Amino acid sequence: MAETIAFLGVARIQDQAILATCYEKSVLNEEKKNYEGALASALERAKSAYPGWRDRASCDEGVLYTFADPQALCLLAVGIRDAQYPERVAVQLLREMADKVRNSQGDELLLEAKSGSLSKPLRKLMMDTMRTYNDAGAQDKTTEVREKVDQLKGIMQDNVKKILETHVTLESLENSSSSMSSQANKFLKQSVDLRRQVPKHQLHDCGF
Known part of the structure; x- marks a missing residue:
């Protein structure tokens, strides 16, 4: 059975350079092209992205979610085969990945890295993220609790x-x-x- 999370990507917003990609092992060339095309289109829309900017686009039978990191330096992307996958879980995945990518690589490297140069350094991080979020049900409960806490904090403020x-x-x-x-x-x-x-x-x- 094919996994739910099929693709993860990291791209630099400023020059639209795709720094890293990771595909689930069963992804075929046609599916790869679909996700890459969807990411390229998202980068076009993200030219004036602000921190936390989000986008959602249909991609063949799945969905591509994208998210601008807190510095609006990089665009994080996840390709999901299940169109019913909860959006809030997808966004939580991208938020976590944004933090991990920045912490592991640093802003300077993310600013200067060439296209494709971070695929290898980030491979384990992205594979682990795919495995962790493949079961949306398990993650949805955690995300729901986190959102409720954030809402409560907002009300208190x-x-x-x-x-x-x-x-x-x-x-x-x-x-x-x-x-x-x-x-x-x-x-x-x-x-x-x-x-x-x-x-x-x-x-x-x-x-x-």
Whole structure:
């Protein structure tokens, strides 16, 4: 039985150089051409990619997912034979692979490497990734939990932001109230001083 993960690739976005590719052993030439063509098209669309940019394209009977690393230096690609494979698991695979590729090769090498020169150095890493993610069900649970944690973190950050904004608003109101109170006290004091300075008969004539 053919494996689900058929292809992994690493390409440099700036000049569209495909630095490394790895195919599952049962992939035939026609299937290879399909994935390579889909990756070339994705690189065209990724010319102005930003960190975390994603793309999905049908590829024969499968799907090619691509993802721009956190530096938008490289585009990571995975070719999957099963069109029903969960997208979030595919994206998690690409995120992990992006981290591993950068940690193992370094930014300088990724910037200077020639086309195809990293296929051998990254082969074991990519083969291990294929094996790990071939069973989407096992990975889906892990990814789901991770996404829920990220969502919870986002909600907590929003709540903290709202609390801080409310605090600033209350502080502004308190400052405004304090300023008005100070101005009122100053006015009253000036009124009292004025009354002391004006002769009584003049105050009586003014109705005081």
